[in-house]
Amino acid sequence: xAWQRKILRVDLTKGTCTAEPLNMDxxxxxxxxxxxATKYFCEEVDxxxxxxxxxxxxxxxxxxxxxxxxxxGARFSVITKGPLTGAIACSNSGGYFGxxxxxxxxxxxxxxxxxxxxxxxxxxxxxARLLPADEIWGKSTWDTEAILKKKHHDPLTRVSxxxxxxxxxxxxxxxVNDLHRAAGRSGVGAVMGSKNLKAVAVRGTVGVGNLRDPKxxxxxxxAAKKVLADNAVTGQGLPxxxxxxxMNVINEMGALPTRNHxxxxxxxxxxxxxxxxxxxxxxxGRANLVTNQACFGCTIACGRISKIDETHFSVVNKPxxxxxxxxxxxxxxxxxxxxxxxxxxxxxxxxxxLCNEDGxxxxxxxxxxxxxxxxxxxxxxxxxxxxxxxxFGSAEVLTKLTEMTVNGVGFGKxxxxxxxxxxxxxxxxxxxxxxxxxxxxAYDSRxxxxxxxxxxxxxxxxxxxxGYTVASEVLGIPVKTDPLVTEGKAGLVKAFQDATxxxxxxxxxxxxxxxxxxxxxxxxxxxxxxxxWSMEKLELVGERIWNLERQFNxxxxxxxxxxxxxxxxxxxxxxxxxAKGLVNGLDKMLxxxxxxxxxxxxxxxxxxxxxxxxxxx
Amino acid sequence: MTSPQTVRLALKLYASxxxxxxxxxxxNNRLPLELPLGTTVGQVIAQHNLPLKMCxxxxxxxxxxxxxxxxxxxxSDDDELAIWPPVAGG
Ligand code: SF4
Numbered sequence: 270x271a272w273q274r275k276i277l278r279v280d281l282t283k284g285t286c287t288a289e290p291l292n293m294d295x296x297x298x299x300x301x302x303x304x305x306a307t308k309y310f311c312e313e314v315d316x317x318x319x320x321x322x323x324x325x326x327x328x329x330x331x332x333x334x335x336x337x338x339x340x341x342g343a344r345f346s347v348i349t350k351g352p353l354t355g356a357i358a359c360s361n362s363g364g365y366f367g368x369x370x371x372x373x374x375x376x377x378x379x380x381x382x383x384x385x386x387x388x389x390x391x392x393x394x395x396x397a398r399l400l401p402a403d404e405i406w407g408k409s410t411w412d413t414e415a416i417l418k419k420k421h422h423d424p425l426t427r428v429s430x431x432x433x434x435x436x437x438x439x440x441x442x443x444x445v446n447d448l449h450r451a452a453g454r455s456g457v458g459a460v461m462g463s464k465n466l467k468a469v470a471v472r473g474t475v476g477v478g479n480l481r482d483p484k485x486x487x488x489x490x491x492a493a494k495k496v497l498a499d500n501a502v503t504g505q506g507l508p509x510x511x512x513x514x515x516m517n518v519i520n521e522m523g524a525l526p527t528r529n530h531x532x533x534x535x536x537x538x539x540x541x542x543x544x545x546x547x548x549x550x551x552x553x554g555r556a557n558l559v560t561n562q563a564c565f566g567c568t569i570a571c572g573r574i575s576k577i578d579e580t581h582f583s584v585v586n587k588p589x590x591x592x593x594x595x596x597x598x599x600x601x602x603x604x605x606x607x608x609x610x611x612x613x614x615x616x617x618x619x620x621x622x623l624c625n626e627d628g629x630x631x632x633x634x635x636x637x638x639x640x641x642x643x644x645x646x647x648x649x650x651x652x653x654x655x656x657x658x659x660x661f662g663s664a665e666v667l668t669k670l671t672e673m674t675v676n677g678v679g680f681g682k683x684x685x686x687x688x689x690x691x692x693x694x695x696x697x698x699x700x701x702x703x704x705x706x707x708x709x710x711a712y713d714s715r716x717x718x719x720x721x722x723x724x725x726x727x728x729x730x731x732x733x734x735x736g737y738t739v740a741s742e743v744l745g746i747p748v749k750t751d752p753l754v755t756e757g758k759a760g761l762v763k764a765f766q767d768a769t770x771x772x773x774x775x776x777x778x779x780x781x782x783x784x785x786x787x788x789x790x791x792x793x794x795x796x797x798x799x800x801x802w803s804m805e806k807l808e809l810v811g812e813r814i815w816n817l818e819r820q821f822n823x824x825x826x827x828x829x830x831x832x833x834x835x836x837x838x839x840x841x842x843x844x845x846x847x848a849k850g851l852v853n854g855l856d857k858m859l860x861x862x863x864x865x866x867x868x869x870x871x872x873x874x875x876x877x878x879x880x881x882x883x884x885x886x
Numbered sequence: 887m888t889s890p891q892t893v894r895l896a897l898k899l900y901a902s903x904x905x906x907x908x909x910x911x912x913x914n915n916r917l918p919l920e921l922p923l924g925t926t927v928g929q930v931i932a933q934h935n936l937p938l939k940m941c942x943x944x945x946x947x948x949x950x951x952x953x954x955x956x957x958x959x960x961x962s963d964d965d966e967l968a969i970w971p972p973v974a975g976g
Contacts, residue, residue, distance in 0.1 A: 500972075501939075501942070501971060501972035502972045502973060502974045505902070505971075505972075506901065506902075506971065506972055506973040506974060507973075507974065507975075509901070509902065510901050510902075510973065511975070512974075512975030512976050513975065514900070514901050514970075514973045514974075514975055515973070515974075515975035515976075517898075517900050517915070517968075518900070518943065518970060518973065521898070521945055521948050521966070521968045522945065522948045523948050539914060539915060543901065544900060544901070544904060544915055548913065598975075599975045599976070600976075733976060734976065737976055739976075740974065743943075744943065744972075744973070744974050745942070745943070746974060749950065749952070751950075779976070780974075780976060783974040846947075846948050847947065847948040847949045
């Protein structure tokens with residue numbers, strides 16, 4: 270049990286909503302959420318599909334522990350083929366939406382085709398219908414949520430929607446739920462917009478009660494919560510400082526990509542990190558950070574809620590932005606800040622509000638602005654192209670470009686292409702700091718070598734959340750390894766990738782892995798789910814999911830040549846700090862990684878590997 | 887001028903360890919120090935009463951110093967000694 274055993278198939282072309290039984294054989298092989306939805310996706314969608322064509326599908330998927338009493342059981346994923354990358358896309362979000370979808374009795378929603386008119390999907394327990402989106406098309410995600418709650422006379426309706434960026438198919442458009450939680454990466458919002466689907470609004474009162482062993486589950490979740498509470502990171506560090514605590518750590522290490530990876534240290538890092546968010550402002554005597562916030566059922570509560578200084582230039586005439594809202598997480602603060610050279614915390618918070626309000630991925634957006642600033646610096650983008658000089662470090666430029674990108678006006682349309690297309694257009698494709706078209710997050714892989722391999726082999730393009738070796742190389746979780754060497758990193762990356770695939774398929778948040786290992790997750794899954802969920806099985810499931818995603822990408826046309834890094838990271842040595850003189854040693858790690866994975870030299874899973882994992886060759 | 891008998895360096899304390907800094911140093915998380923030549927990382931930690939359990943991530947000029955090396959790690963002029971309690975992000 271644990272699964273609701275029911276999926277909702279929505280044919281947007283025909284306007285139909287149909288309930289189907291969940292394929293329980295597949296659930297035993299792929300668990301749920303990321304893994305199970307990827308299985309459905311690979312079975313149903315041609316890997317060569319144009320991501321923005323009606324033939325692409327978009328799957329909302331929960332895990333068997335989503336909506337249960339397990340800590341962090343809030344998570345759901347959106348699976349599709351990403352327009353930014355052309356690879357499998359899987360974007361994970363928290364908040365309250367995923368749990369509500371399960372309370373309504375569903376494991377998954379498969380959205381296919383394209384609606385002839387803008388619509389939204391309304392779900393109330395087993396009743397699901399498509400309704401015209403007249404009142405919400407053209408509106409932000411914030412307005413959409415407010416309008417739908419009012420329209421359906423239910424403040425507990427949970428809404429996941431695209432803003433204007435998704436409607437206009439910005440290549441890194443996100444899908445936002447609960448105001449500031451997002452399925453953020455790879456342009457999943459553009460796929461939703463391409464289908465004329467504005468939002469999914471759900472209200473569920475059925476609950477999740479079908480656990481295999483309720484008493485055992487209660488015991489397992491209580492024990493696991495104690496581990497989180499007793500751990501200094503998940504019990505104290507994350508609630509108080511959030512992910513933003515990393516800003517100064519990574520900067521001190523000389524691994525904070527700055528100004529489009531030209532530098533590895535940002536002189537203003539201390540003005541935009543966690544400590545700065547706690548600092549009282551001279552203007553109003555208040556701190557940027559108002560409080561922390563938890564997703565459904567989470568006992569960590571790492572989320573940031575912030576309030577912008579009302580006298581700051583970005584909002585002085587915009588009282589609508591004076592309230593408290595989703596504040597900066599580390600990746601967003603890095604991309605909007607260090608990647609562009611902007612050290613103004615209030616400007617970054619405003620830009621982040623806009624990213625949430627109209628649904629764009631702040632990582633890809635900020636990194637693309639950084640790339641555009643470098644192109645301007647090199648004289649390849651002119652002031653006349655933009656309307657103002659694109660200077661590194663200008664908070665005014667950052668806030669203006671954010672407004673232009675979410676509204677799809679002027680040069681904002683070019684930023685909306687993402688850095689790969691933008692840099693190619695201006696004749697310098699190598700200046701896009703991306704892998705498979707997706708921009709890097711906040712770690713320079715010359716100073717944290719394992720991350721270079723993690724980025725190069727990530728199935729959804731450059732990403733930290735597919736194999737977060739930073740935990741080991743920087744933070745010492747579970748054991749400290751040397752960030753400057755390549756030895757041992759192939760095995761480390763594989764282990765992180767496979768374990769993360771299990772977390773992402775369970776309904777739990779990967780941040781628990783700062784305190785939990787799979788051995789803490791296993792008893793919770795075993796008590797909740799029928800079947801064998803031993804450690805051996807979980808390890809196999811994680812590896813199977815990783816290989817299935819890889820097979821999809823290979824069939825979509827990716828090859829080992831795409832497991833690569835931009836030339837800058839492979840040939841321009843770091844100028845200062847511990848990594849001085851180093852480039853990333855991808856060539857030393859990749860062959861070992863392929864061998865450990867059981868892949869050919871061309872990066873294709875061998876017959877032996879596919880047979881061992883029960884995958885079709 | 888640094889006298890030949892002393893070293894000048896900076897102690898940087900972050901996250902909840904910032905509470906161990908004097909008020910004026912908290913804004914930048916940075917306290918300049920002049921210490922006798924030969925002072926070790928372990929001695930600075932002890933002098934500032936930093937609980938050992940909270941000295942999780944100890945970096946000198948960005949390089950991690952493992953717990954067993956802290957007592958013997960001698961600090962030099964212009965060193966930046968940065969310390970965090972157990973933290974993580976993503
Ligand atoms: S740890 Fe943070 S992101 Fe994860 S579920 Fe909890 S509040 Fe949400």
